[in-house]
Structures are given as C-alpha cells and as structure tokens.
Amino acid sequence: MAWGREAPPKANPDDFVLPAMGRRFDYKQSLKKPFTYNNEVPFWKAHGNAFVALDFVRLAPSVPRLRGSMWRLTANEYKDWEVDFAFKAMGQGGLGGGRGLAFWYTEERAADGPVFGNKDKWKGLGVFMDSADPANQRTHPVIYGITNDGTKEFPTNPPATSMGCLRDYKNSPVPVVIRVSYIDKTLKVSVDTLNKGKKLVSCFEQKNVDLPTGYHFGFSAMSSETGMPDDHDLYSFEVFEVNPPPRKGEHLRPHEAEMLKKGQEAKVDEQDKATFEEVQKIVAEQEQKLKEWTDGPTTLSAVQLAATIGDTQHRIVESLSIIHKKLESLGAPVQPAEVTAQSLEEMYQKISTMAASLQAMESVVEGLVSHIKTQSGQQNSPEVTKVLREELKNLNNKMDHMDVRQSTQHRVTQERLSDSRSWVTYVVFLILLQAAAAAAYSWYKKRIEMSDKKFI
Secondary structure, three states, rough: EEEEOOOOOOOEEEEEEEEEEOOOEEEEEEOOOOOOOOOOOOOOEEEEOOEEEEOOOOEOOOOOOOOOEEOOOOOOOOOEEEEEEEEEOOOOOOOOOOOEEEEOOOOOOOOOOOOOOOOOEEEEEEEEEEOOEEEOEEOEEEHHHHHOOOOOOOOOOOOOOOOOEEEOOOOOOOOOEEEEEEOOEEEEEEEEEOOOOOOOOOOEHHHHHHOOOOOEEEEEEEOOOOOOOOOOEEEEEEEEEEEOOOOOOOOOOOOOOHHHHOOOOOOOOOHHHHHHHHHHHHHHHHHHHHHHHHHHHOOOHHOOOOHHHHHHHHHHHHHHHHHHHHHOOOOOOOOOOOHHHHHHHHHHHHHHHHHHHHHHHHHHHHHHHHHHHHHHHOOOOOHHHHHHHHHHHHHHHHHHHHHHHHHHHHHHHHHHHHHHHHHHHHHHHHHHHHHHHHHHHHHHHHHHHHHOOOOO
C-alpha cells in the first residue's frame, strides 16, 4: 500500500498536530547527541557509508551511488508508539538531487539494498523523503509511505493518491522534524520544515494498518547515481510509548518496606516535617534571589564581564603602544621593548586572575544552591543556617577580592594614561628647543657673513 502526494495545505494554528496524550519517552530506543559513548552508539549501529559525527549522523554523503543506514539493535516492544525525528537534506543540485532518506519499521534490520539504501520486498513500513517525484514528473521533494508484506517490489513510480504531501524540506535552514504515530492501528505522519517541531502539520493518515510489535526502527539514505547528490543527515530520533501501563508501585523511603511487612504505617515525624519545610523555604528564597540577580539590569555573566573588561583594556594598551612607537621615531627616550612586553604580560595575567575570581564567585553561588538542595533531602539538617552564613561570607570575600583587583587594574591604566601625557609634553618641549637652536644658529651665521663683508 502506498500513499502519494498532495499540495501542502495552508495550516491554521488550530491545525497544528500535538503530541499524543500520556506518551512516555524511551531513551533506550532513542538516538540523540552526544551520539557516542566509549566510541560506540548505545543500542544502535551504523552500516554502509554512514558515519557518526559529534552532532549528527550522516547516512549518505554527497557522493554518487553511496548509501548507508542506522538501525537499532533490538526490536520494538510497544503496541502503540510515536516517534519524532529531525533530519536535513542539503545539496547544490537546485531542485534535483536525491535520491533521498527513509524511515523504517520492519521485521528485518540492516539489510542493504537498492530502496533508499535498504532491501526491496521488506516486511513492514517505510516512510520516504524523496527528493525526486517520478510519479508526477516533478523535481520537488515529496513525502510518502508504503507498507509491504514482504512480497511486493518497490514501484518504479510510486502511485499518487489523495493521501500524502509535498514538502519543500531540501536545504532547510533548520532541521526538518517529522512525527510518525501508530495508535489503534492508525498511522499518521506530520511534518514541520521551519519551526523545529513546534508547528507540525499533518501530511497523511491511514487507518487499518497492521504494524505488530517485534519490528525494528531504522533509517537509511542513498545518493543519486548521477548529477549533484545531497548530504542526508539525521539529527535526532525520539521514541515514545503511547498509553503505557501504570508503573508498578512507587519508590519507598528507607526502611518503609520493612515497616509495611510488619504491619506498621510509615509516618514522617512532625519535627522532621517542620525541618523539611524550613529548608525548602530557605531554598526557595535563595533561588528567588539568584533569579533576581540574573534577571536584573546586568545581563552579562561573570565570564562575559571579564571578557569585556579585558577587551577594553587591551584596546587601551594598543593605543599606548602606538604612542610609544611614534615617540620612539621622534627620538624621545622610551622604555626598552623588553620592559614594555613584560608590563603587557603582567596586565594580561591580572585580567586572567580577575576572570578566575569571577568564575570562582559563580561556583560558590552554584555550590550554595546545590548544598541547600542536598540538605533538603535529608531528615535532620540543624546546621543549614550555619552553612548558609559561611557560604554567604565566602561569597562576600570573593566579591571584595574582585573589587580590589579591579581598583588596582584601574590605577595601572590611569598611570599609563598619565605617562602618555607626559611623553607628549616632552615632545612639544623638544620641538620648541630645536626651533630655538635653529633660530640662534641662523642669527649667528648671518652675523659672521656681515663681519666678513667689512674687510672686502
């Protein structure tokens, strides 16, 4: 069974597809960055020409006649499920390119073949992102789905029906997000090409589709045999179980299971409960203060502030160096180059020290919040107030230390600016002195010439 293409609809906000109610995320079947752990992709394996990068999986590069795939190692066990995946198809071939990328839910996994990098006559579902449209003799990208019972070959021209969609997903500025849901034997496919999955619009829907459990999730891609093929990159794949059964019981507190076996009821002591509430109140107050500090007029973080100060002072040093070179060319006495380089190095070290102090201050604040949250999970916390005072005192010391270093740096800058003004005064005095000497020499020479004429 195949579903073809129709023109993309004009979606209203009410038409956006929402995720299924009560779905539960399954990280073991999902695929997200960072993809590798100990140089392997947990629960998944790449095949063919596919390779795993830091932030995406390239299923097929932009080289003719290459194909690759990415398959989960174990089968799906959920009766009703929903998946969201993000991909890109990038190329220089204009409207052409391809061939394309496919999402699979099939009985057999990792079977290389000619159908978008997978075998023909598969058993299960294939959703195809096809950069070519041979059925309608178009080169626009299309999306369609085909179910197969393992006996039918992939059609040369997949038929166009009233179900399906045209979507311009190629060379999208952001990853294209597609949602495939299978609930109560109804298959739905939704697409969002520009909003990172926030505005999914229905592509096609088909009822009475039989997709049993025990099949495998996978992706494959194949580049075109001629022309300018595309890069096919997978950015994420998230699996959700729909209508999951309730969890078996809740987590018990320490020794609660033993008390229940003895027929005793586990209760929280009123004093401990009051302590918990007091600590939670302290945590809430500190979090509110931190929020006010971060959301206030100063929006720069400590590292950004240190970088801004360092950049400003670096510009001042560059200006002073230019004045230094000009004075040296005029013959004014200047410091040796070694001394200047040493002073610049000292200034850079001071800037780095100040940045480290600012980072230390942020670490103290984060440590304070983490410590409070840790204490809030314990039964007895009589020293919470004492710890808060010590941490706040340490924070004030760090801020005072930062103020002292900033004042020192400001004084050094003012001294350099003062030295530059004294150099300018010296140059002006030197020029006036040279002008006076030249005038005196001219007067003396003219007087000698007049004396020589008296004896002619």
